Amino acid sequence: DVKVTQSSRYLVKRTGEKVFLECVQDMDHENMFWYRQDPGLGLRLIYFSYDVKMKEKGDIPEGYSVSREKKERFSLILESASTNQTSMYLCASSPRSWDNQPQHFGDGTRLSIL
Amino acid sequence: AQKITQTQPGMFVQEKEAVTLDCTYDTSDQSYGLFWYKQPSSGEMIFLIYQGSYDEQNATEGRYSLNFQKARKSANLVISASQLGDSAMYFCAMGDISNFGNEKLTFGTGTRLTIIP
16 A cells, blocks of 8 residues: 655644655655645645755745655755645655656645644 | 546535545547545555446446446445445545556545445
8 A cells, every 4th residue: 555654743833943744655666746735725835846956836836845865755945934834735756757647645744834 | 638527525424324435537639547535544555446437337346346436427335334434535536547647646636425323
């Protein structure tokens, strides 16, 4: 079974802090994704990566950066956290494929910025 | 650009009845894939069913089926004989399969389904 593990289920940080959200997958997937989920807005893609050290901006990259130094690990970084970044963050992975493969998700991190 | 529209923010359905969750999409891509995910209150996203744009048959997975109408650009999820455990958020999503290496998905805003005993 594919396992995507996010380092924290709940996280509380202060405005201006640098925040790291970690995600690890154990299925040797090439693709990894970070989404944020807000009520009424669904899931919105922040960044994705299709290879080590490669990254592509998603729909809402402002205020975020990412790091992928190893294939299994994809980190989301809030450079200077702000209250409007309070949200649920979901990490996902999938294999590279001509035929869409489903993305496998972690359990999510509910982040509160005070 | 791809767009997914789910027009039902919430639905209440009696247990054991069939449920149809609506999803319409907009894309200029010739080849694409459509997914449905379930998100229970615990938060994890569970993949339910997939339909490729080139598939002539509607996809089925147990009690889930996808009513795919390509000309109308709709991909509705049908759940037969609903159960209390079906209460959850349901998301429709689409991806572009004409472009290798571009496997990102576009999600709709979701439908919250509540099954009434």
